[in-house]
Amino acid sequence: MAGTETCESKKRKHEEDNEDKAISVLQTFKLVKVLKEDTAKKFVAVEGRIPSESGTGDEDGNNKAVLLLEKKPFAVDSIEDLLNSGNTKLTFVNDCYSNYQLSSSKPLHDIKVSLINPATEKHIMKFMEQECFIIHETAEIHKTITLPVIEKQRLAVEWVYNILDKKAEVDKVVFEDPDPENGFMLVPDMKWNGTEIESLYLVVLVHKRSLKCIRDLDQSHLPLLKNILKQCPRIIFEKYGLPPCKLRMYCHYEPSYYHFHVHINNIKFDCPGREFLRAYSLSDIIDNIEMKNNYYQEKTLSILVAENSLLYKELKSAGHI
Ligand code: M7G
Incomplete structure (x- = not known):
């Protein structure tokens, strides 16, 4: 029983280490160029460089990488929370019409990030306009x-x-x-x-x-x-x-x-x-x-x-x- 627990906790620790590593890789991303942008869909695909761990990168030791960023849809059941969740600035008002700039700290504004690392030329082409x-x-x-x-x-x-x-x-x-x-x-x-x-x-x-x-x-x-x-x-x-x-x-x-x-x-x-x-x-x-x-x-x-x-x-x- 104790052996199984040790095995389980080792596995969990290994998974956590891998997760930490994957997150820190994202923080080393250096932007090279925008491949595609869709403002209506709040989506952008960019090419960048990430230091290669295996030594297989370019002469500077970097891999090519593709990063996809997409704003997530609104969670409609949290709209009231959202309205109370941060700084609100009035930017426009006329009769019954008004606009606000709302800077929210709520996870409603989370961004979905996908990383392809290392990325081949074919990956870069796939996401290029x-x-x-x-x-x-x-x-x-x-x-x-x-x-x-x-x-x-x-x-x-x-x-x-x-x-x-x-x-x-x-x-x-x-x-x-x-x-x-x-x-x-x-x-x-x-x-x-x-x-x-x-x-x-x-x-x-x-x-x-x-x-x-x-x-x-x-x-x-x-x-x-x-x-x-x-x-x-x-x-x-x-x-x-x-x-x-x-x-x-x-x-x-x-x-x-x-x-x-x-x-x-x-x-x-x-x-x-x-x-x-x-x-x-x-x-x-x-x-x-x-x-x-x-x-x-x-x-x-x-x-x-x-x-x-x-x-x-x-x-x-x-x-x-
Ligand atoms: P496709 O028709 O070959 O190409 O579809 P498309 O990407 O141009 O549509 C492949 C599908 O697999 C797409 O909908 C991808 O989002 C999805 N997909 C790609 N990858 C690399 C993965 C993956 O690693 N895991 C999962 N679950 N889906 C993936």
């Missing part, structure tokens, strides 16, 4: 241009394998179906804080590692897709009380990460990436494959290509742009 073009990707373009580019330059999916292997986010897993063919893990997306139902966002990661994206899907994957479509809404309703008719379930094409996954979010949530050019509804995917086995191998798919990407360069030199 860029000119984008629509390309109609035929099966032939996919085979001869897109696939070789993906092979050369895709973002690592270590974070996915860490979840599937239970090395990361272990305490966050909402549900697991362990079947290697038709099973999956359901976890909160890192974009979501896990509490506000208005912005509910989960991601389904399939166990089958050979599946990369919707282009790989055919009728042999229908049991997997139907399993996700059937189980996830039920689990989400049981855990979060949000009914199936309030859920958006879709895949991205092209995705950023080539391990097959499904996005699930609250239809109320105005989340990035739900726009028609990238989002393919899971139920439509199932229907299309049921009608035609090789639908996604043959279909021309519209994709958004960023000007600074290798894909853009290759498509341009092949005369597709």
